Amino acid sequence: MRDTVFYPAQDDMRERMASLRRLLNSLHTPYGAGDSVAVKVHWGERGNTSFLPPDYAREIVHWLHDCGMKPFVFDTTVLYSGGRRTASDSLKTAKDHGYSEAFLGCPIVIGDGHDGRDVIDIDAKFKHFDTVQVTRQVEAADGFLIFSHFKGHMAAGFGGAIKNISMGFASRAQKQRMHSDVHPVLQKGKCTMCGLCVDVCPTGAAHFPEGSDYPEYDRDLCIGCAQCIGLCPEVALKILWETDATVFQEKLVETTAAVWKRIKEKTLLVNALFTITTDCDCWPGHNPVIAPDMGFVGGYNPVHVDRESLNRIGEDVFTTAHPAVPWRRQFDYWTEIGIGE
Ligand code: SF4
Ligand code: SF4
Structure with a gap:
């Protein structure tokens, strides 16, 4: 079994859907019949123009249905004001961006609940965090499919599966703990x-x-x-890159690792290498595209699919976009804290 797979696709949406379906069919599914599978997505901040259209998430949902699963999609609320600070705002933004239950064919869940308190503290036992606070879906869902838009990120250098699990699963308080050194x-x-x-x-x-x-x-x-x-x-x-920015990379990884220890036996990951922009989909407005569309990377480990995505796009793209961000620290630190390759 190969650890990561790459399925190219260019402009045509039908080609992209076929490519995504081929990728999904090539993966060994860790789910059991009838499992509830939480599909982690990001439907973009209000005003953002580079978020992934809902068609990919729908294809994933259809595939999970075809495999006999009970999928739902989820995201968590964010710290800052805008279109996703509260559950109701976030659901409205999702709908405005085409992420409706009718279109996707499954429930849409706000992972940290309508009041942001549907969260749990799980063991981390790392340098920065003894515990991390994340969506209760970590223990509620039977399985996970982490679907990530791979692109640049102001503080993390790049945003893919590692960040989608870390910030994407984190409670608002945990997000603040990760960000507070910047x-x-x-x-x-x-x-x-x-x-x-x-x-x-x-x-x-x-x-x-x-x-x-x-x-x-x-x-x-x-x-x-x-x-x-x-x-x-x-x-x-x-930003004080030399100090705080490195700590941010480590905190990001610690949160991912704590979640990963819980979900690694029951999770698939897919990165979409389309509309690869300077910054993440949390930014309102238009982000410059910094690399051509490529296709999908899939696999079983967030570090592996992110590394493969970086290799495909070229590390220089992200180094040029964010020259002062020590994003490589994410990979080194993942190894240092003993999560393994
Ligand atoms: S980084 Fe701090 S000061 Fe700047 S916008 Fe965010 S909260 Fe405000
Ligand atoms: S120039 Fe920059 S730092 Fe100064 S007031 Fe405007 S946004 Fe703030």
């Missing part, structure tokens, strides 16, 4: 005092103190979402 640092010489960072800050951490022309960032309120950093038109905000 803080904006103002370079006053570049700042035009336009106020955009204050406008987009979801927590009020970015503000103009009385009597100051320049914005400041309250560390107690900052959740490290990096929206201010990403949207500042002058690139006047920098």
Whole structure:
């Protein structure tokens, strides 16, 4: 049994669906007859234009039905304001992006519940986290299929299966714990005092103190979402990459690893290498495409499918897009903490 598989597909959607179906048929399914299978998807932030259309998720759902499973799709709510902060907002955004139960043919579930509290703490016992807090689906579902849009990411360098399990399963509090070492640092010489960072800050951490022309960032309120950093038109905000950014990679991996230990015997993974953009689908607006469409990578291990995806696209693409992000630390740290290859 090969560990990862690649099925190419270009522009035509019918070709893509056929390619995805061939990939799924090539995998050894770890599910039992009648299992409930949680399909982890990301339907994109409100205003984002590069999220994956729902057709792929529907094909996966149909395939699971054909295999005798009971699939449902899920995602969790996010920290920042926008179209996915609450369960009702997120479901509306899903619907606006075509992710409806009628189209998909299965239930859509908000993994952390309508109030964000349908979560559990599971053992991690790593350097940063003794436990991690994640969706209760980790113990509720019989099996998982992690379907990830592979693209760039402002803080993680790239976003694929590792991040989809980590941030994607995490409670809002766990998301904050992972992000909290990323803080904006103002370079006053570049700042035009336009106020955009204050406008987009979801927590009020970015503000103009009385009597100051320049914005400041309250560390107690900052959740490290990096929206201010990403949207500042002058690139006047920098991240302390040498320290905090490395810790972020490790925290990301620790959360993935804690979940993975729970679900690895009953999980398949598929990365979609289409609309490969600079940043993730959490960003409102248009993200530049940085690599051509390629196809699907599938397999049984999040590190392997992400590594294969990076190899296919070319590591340089992500190094160029995010030169200061130490994203390779994710792979090294996965090995260091003993999850194994
Ligand atoms: S968005 Fe950038 S340029 Fe505008 S006030 Fe904030 S830091 Fe300054
Ligand atoms: S990273 Fe910026 S936008 Fe995000 S919470 Fe902190 S100050 Fe606000």
